[in-house]
Amino acid sequence: MDFKVKIGSLTLKNPILLASGTVGYGNEIAEFIDLSKIGGIVTKSISLKPRKGNPPQRICETPSGMLNAIGLANVGVEIFLKEKIPFLKNLNTTIICNIAASTIEEYVECTKILNEEESIAAFEINVSCPNVKEGGLEFGNNLEAVGRITEKVKSVTNKPVIIKLSPNVSRISDFAKVVKDNGGDAVSAINTLVGTSFNIWTRKPKIKNITGGLSGPAIKPIALAKVLEISRNVDIPIIGIGGIMDWKDVVEFMIVGASAVQLGTVNFVNPYASIEILDGLKNYCEKMSIKKISDLTASYIL
Numbered sequence: 566m567d568f569k570v571k572i573g574s575l576t577l578k579n580p581i582l583l584a585s586g587t588v589g590y591g592n593e594i595a596e597f598i599d600l601s602k603i604g605g606i607v608t609k610s611i612s613l614k615p616r617k618g619n620p621p622q623r624i625c626e627t628p629s630g631m632l633n634a635i636g637l638a639n640v641g642v643e644i645f646l647k648e649k650i651p652f653l654k655n656l657n658t659t660i661i662c663n664i665a666a667s668t669i670e671e672y673v674e675c676t677k678i679l680n681e682e683e684s685i686a687a688f689e690i691n692v693s694c695p696n697v698k699e700g701g702l703e704f705g706n707n708l709e710a711v712g713r714i715t716e717k718v719k720s721v722t723n724k725p726v727i728i729k730l731s732p733n734v735s736r737i738s739d740f741a742k743v744v745k746d747n748g749g750d751a752v753s754a755i756n757t758l759v760g761t762s763f764n765i766w767t768r769k770p771k772i773k774n775i776t777g778g779l780s781g782p783a784i785k786p787i788a789l790a791k792v793l794e795i796s797r798n799v800d801i802p803i804i805g806i807g808g809i810m811d812w813k814d815v816v817e818f819m820i821v822g823a824s825a826v827q828l829g830t831v832n833f834v835n836p837y838a839s840i841e842i843l844d845g846l847k848n849y850c851e852k853m854s855i856k857k858i859s860d861l862t863a864s865y866i867l
């Protein structure tokens with residue numbers, strides 16, 4: 566059975582990636598699972614300078630999901646290369662480095678520096694974080710900005726560039742098209758949706774930032790619709806993200822157009838999920854006599 570998938574020029578040993586921000590720099594989840602078995606790991610968003618992120622409370626539970634407003638807390642590019650990469654590069658899995666920034670110049674500078682590190686296979690550019698003042702949705706909501714970021718980042722690297730799209734827009738396929746037109750190799754969809762939650766006794770928001778990003782099973786039908794919309798309108802590889810909890814969800818994302826997927830919130834619920842999902846996918850392919858898992862991509866019948 567062939568589990569390999571291609572995302573532009575990037576080949577993954579299987580379609581299961583761990584989503585940015587949900588497994589940090591890999592070290593904590595490595596205590597539970599053998600990361601060399603999965604397709605790859607997308608690192609927490611890295612910015613040029615270290616970021617403290619938002620004040621707590623930064624996370625709360627909601628029906629079928631969670632809200633988070635971490636605010637892109639991270640160690641910054643210098644410490645990432647010095648202290649986090651040595652561990653990541655020994656894992657024998659594909660490392661995709663996620664980058665966040667407040668200006669286009671900062672995206673470019675960050676990519677330039679990280680591009681020197683051989684063990685980084687590709688970049689995922691986060692233009693869609695709902696929880697930061699500058700550089701988040703402001704970019705993700707603006708077609709021209711997404712186009713310019715794609716073009717400028719591509720001009721400083723030969724590695725594949727994946728743009729992570731926001732669902733908080735009216736037509737996500739327009740954004741995928743702009744990525745393609747400006748030389749982007751793939752898109753990942755979706756980042757979190759804006760949500761909020763209030764304590765009825767104190768009348769205060771449960772998270773200090775007031776709003777946060779909604780993730781988990783609650784967003785899966787929306788994410789599927791966004792992946793399908795992109796798949797029907799733009800010829801570009803798609804990495805599906807949003808509420809995947811088991812292998813059946815992965816199959817569903819691939820059918821609607823995803824070449825690979827990322828697992829986020831499920832890692833907090835069950836850190837073994839990615840390995841269990843791989844086993845489930847193997848059984849499904851055997852049962853369905855599927856020889857190449859990539860044949861599932863965009864195999865929808867409407």
Ligand SMILES: Cc1cc2nc3c(=O)[nH]c(=O)nc-3n(C[C@H](O)[C@H](O)[C@H](O)COP(=O)(O)O)c2cc1C
Binds near residue numbers: 631663
């Ligand atoms: C606690 C938390 C932190 C996150 N941090 C980031 C981040 O730093 N960069 C990013 O691009 N996405 C981040 N995300 C979004 C996830 O990568 C993913 O797009 C989203 O959670 C939807 O997938 P899920 O429903 O499987 O969790 C974060 C999500 C969570 C729950």
